[in-house]
Amino acid sequence: MWKLTWIELEKIAAKPRSYIGFIAITVIVSIIQLAMYADGDSYMDFITQSMEQSFELQGKMLNGNLVCFIVLQMLIVQIPLLVALVGGDLVSGEAAMGTVRLLAAKPISRTQIILSKFFAGCIYTFALLAWLAVLALFVSRLVFGDGDLLVVKSDSITILQAHDLSWRFACAIGIAFLALVTVAALSLMLSVFSDNSIGPIMSTMAVIILFTIIGTMDVPFFDNIKPFLFTTHMIIWHNFFDQPMDTHQIMQSTLVLLVHCVLFVSVAVFAFNKKDILS
């Protein structure tokens, strides 16, 4: 299995489109860091102006941890697209290129083919996230220094101390990885049903956007559905920056994401096994 996964990784690494994600992340993070470097103080003044009417805020609010936190917000939309760009191509790309019939005629089971592609997709996703973490956290800390993190939500403000942040970021990245693996699994599943890459990629994004919209609508009809949508749990990484942390919610979301992951991969395996390779 690991040999197959390595082969899939070699294929991913050889495709130019695989580097779009890394380039995009580098550009976006650099732009944010540049903007914060140039105008971060006035940005913080804008954020905290209502607080400063009642309180005096002391300390370095604009620091590497805050910049990293701002960058991680990108996880909501941009990174899932970058993951889908590669995930959605894993099977349908082979079908479009015509290599899937050669692949399926080899002495490896179709289950192994799908699983090796899934694992390779996971490793790619991890690499993407690791790159994001390096740029967002380490480079930001290098440029802006360390400091406490000011987390502003619509109903509360949390200030987390600097020494308490590294493990939170590590956990947040970890659970974000699980969320993105779920996206990869979804795009892989859709890829099995298509003979071209555009379909699965666009479908994955459409599903994410639709579910996100349903998740944000304050309509009682959707309240019963929301807990079961994987997008509802994709931003659970945010909860690691709460004080106190709702570990029950985190565990619940982890479970939901895992279940979705297993479901998507199972459907992909089942469908690919049943499929007649006609391309």
Place this chain on the structure above:
Amino acid sequence: MNKLISCLLLFYAATFAHAQQTDSKQILRDVNLTFQKVKDYAADVKIKTDIPFINILPVNAKVFFKQPDKFHIQSKGIAILPKQGPENMMASLRDTLAFTSVFLMNDNLNGVPVAIVNILPVSDTSDIVVGKFWIDTQRHVVMRSQITSKTNGTVNAEYVYGSNAAYALPDVVTFTIDTKKFKMPKAVAADLNNYAKEKTEKQKESKGKIVLTFSGYVINRGIDDAVFKKSGK
């Protein structure tokens, strides 16, 4: 004999009443004199913030002061302080010409006899609307203050003194702040999937507390002006 004793008692009572200050100006002058003993000081301060909607652990910081009005808090992390700090309280009392003081009454606060003095700014442009002070007339220190300002509403503060009472430097200052008008700041990003949660008991309260605990005072040892240069956010 009984008449003589009664007269003597009355005389002493009157003398005692006269001995208790009723001159608000004098009371405040005494407080200022006490505080003028301090040319500068540095101290460690532990800042504990207990405000609805704000989650923050106690922060350790260092505070610096230099006469007449240089004040700086140096904290590694982010600290939330009341708009009207202890230095504001002393600053408001320093310029005796900027306000009119009125002696209200004598009272007892936590077993300590205090004089309650109101100050009313002379100028309409002053931010302070009214200030009320409970002053220990023995030690010439402020035990409690209630300052109402146009921008910050009413801020109540309680002062507990220890070994540095002679310099009017408190060990503990507790600020009680009205948070009814507090507006949440803009989030740095969209708050997706944040369900409208039930407010906790703490969040329903409209008052918050900030407790400053001072220790390790270093008084009149000299402090460089560079310490008071403001650093960025």
Place this chain on the structure above:
Amino acid sequence: MSSHPLVQLQSVSKSYGNFLAVDGLSLSVNKGDIYGFLGPNGSGKSTTLRMLLSLIKPTSGSIAVFGKPLMQNRNYILSRIGCIIEKPDFYRYLTARKNLELFAKLSGITPTKKQVDEMLEFVGLSGRGNDLVKAYSHGMKQRLGLAQALLHNPELIILDEPNTGLDPVGIIELRNMLLHLNQQQGKTIMLSSHVLPEIELIASRMVIINKGKNIAEGSVSELLNSEQLITTFSFYHDASVASVIANSSWKNKTISVADDKVVVSLSKEEVAVFNAFLVSNQIKITSIESKRKLEDYFMKLVNSVH
């Protein structure tokens, strides 16, 4: 020849909804055969080969390869098969060498650089191994496809229309390669085509299918070298030919007579004799064209599809 066929299909059918792509097809391929799989376009050749490679699941029937049922021994069987299905496609963004190494690993072997170089030389691509496949012509991809099918030294080679897109030189070279693989290395080859002459030149046994059904199966010599040839003698316009033939012993072998040609069913030996008969009756022959009955039948099949 072994008693068990290397490949055996028994009553294999494949339907897509109401459409029956393969209809109760039975055939067998013996070890050492070059087996021709003939049929017009849309006859079910590719579907059958895909079923053989487990790319498509049969609706009914059984397939056995190397004496074992296919579905239960899939990995074992496929590890001993090399194949090209329709046009050979590769990872365009990888070099030819990398493609070969990758597919060889999937077949269960890790080839050395030397093995890859030798294979590239064998198929006529030496010196082009480090080029990206996207720079390859169709003919080069076809060769690379053959290299991919052979690198893991399979016992059975399945080729689906391998001559498609090749120029005459390429066709000859491929033919020679296949003959070498069969005669020198003992490999069994199964190749499909809709071009009968090419199969005739190379195959030892063959099957003709149409509309998913087995029309004819057997050795090429049996099927194609039948005694009866349908021969057309064309000549200068001569109205007397009809009466000459009617009054001769050839009339029973005559299929049709016209003023400028006569079509007869003859053995190989009789062609020369009949030619002499016409010449002796002052009939000026312009051309003689012979077709085997089976070839004629196959051409009708092909033409009827078009």
